[in-house]
Amino acid sequence: MTSAPQVAPVWWLITHLGSSSLLLPAFGLLVWGLWRSGARAVARHYVLAMSAAVLLTVVSKCLFYGWGIGIAALDFTGISGHGLLASAVLPLLLRGLPGSRAYRWGPALGVGLALVVGVSRVMVGAHSVSEVLAAWLLGLAVSWPVVQRLQTVVVAHWATRFSPLLLVLALHTSTATYLPTHALEVRIALWLSGQVQPFTRHQLHQSPAALPKPARP
Template structure:
C-alpha cells in the first residue's frame, strides 16, 4: 500500500502542471512546435473543465452512474495522461531529434500505472480511473500528433535539455516527498456545495442507496439564524 500511495502522488496537478509548463515554454520557443504548445494548453484546460464538471455534477447534485460505480472522472488519471504522454514525447524529441510516439508510449505506461494506483488506494472505482485515463490520453494524442516528427540536431539545445530526464525524475521525487497534501478536492467540494446550495456533498453510499438518496437543499435562513427578535 505504501508503494501505491507514493505512485498515486505522481498524478497530482501541483506536481505535474509545473513540469508541463516548462515543456510548454520549450515548445513555444520553436516555430515548428508552437501549434503543439497551443494544443497542449487547450487540452489541459479542457481536461480540467470536463473533470471538474463531472465531479461537481455528483458531489453537488448526485448525478452519477450506479451501475458503473461512477461519480466522476479521476483527476489524477486525467492529469497523468494529459501531462506525462506529451511531456515524455517532448523529451524524446529534444534529446534524440525524433521518437515522439515512443516517448508518448512511455508516458502512457506511466499514466496507466498512476491510474491503477487510484483504484489500489481506494480513491476511485475502476470506471472512474479508466475514464480519466481515456480522457487525458485522447487529449494527449491530439497534442502529440501536432509535434514535429523530427527536430534538427542542435548541439546547444541537446546540451541544455540533456539532463531533462534526470531533472524531471528529481522534480517528481521531490514532489512526492515534500509537496503538501493537495487541496483540489476540497476546492471542488466547496464549489459543488456553493452551486447546489446543499450543506453536505453526495457520497458513493448515496449513489448506491436504494432508492437513490436525495439530499435536501440548504434552508435559508439557517435554523437559529434569523433577524427576528
C-alpha cells in the same frame, strides 16, 4: 472518495505521480518549452485541449458532490483528476527523456505509467475503475494528438529536457500534495448547490428515497 484499507506504500508513491501539484507545473514547463521552440500552434492546441479536459473533469465532480449526479451501475462519481493529468502530461513529459527522440519509448512509457497511476487510484480507494478509465482515455485525447504533431517538430528547449525531473518530487508527500484541488472542487460544488455536505459514493448506491433533499435557497 471511498475509505482506503491498508495500502502498500508503493501505491501512494505511484499515485503522487498524477498529482496536480507536480503535473500542473510540468504542464506549464512543457507549454513554455514548446512556445519557445517555435511550436506555438502546437502549444496553443495543447493548452486548449487541456483546458477543456480539466473543465469537463471538474464539472463531472461538482455535479456529483453538489447534486449527487453519477452513474450507480458503473460506480461513477466523476472523472479522476490524477488519471486525467497523468495521461495528458506524462506522455509528453517523458518524450523529453534522453534517448527517446525517436518518439517511441518515451511517450509509450508515459501512456503506460499513466495507466499505472490510474490503477493506484483504485488501490488507494480514491476512485473506481470506470472513473480512472474515463480519465485515462480523456487524457490521451489531449496528449496523443500533440505527440503526433511533434513528430516533425524539433523541440530542444531546456524546459522540455529537464521537466521530467519534477517527478522526483513524488518521493516527498507534502511537496506532491500542496495544491488542495480536491477540497477546492468540493467547496465550489457546495457553494453552487447550496448543500452543507458533499454527496458520497455510498449515497450513489442508495435508493432515491434515502438521499438528502436538495437545499432550498
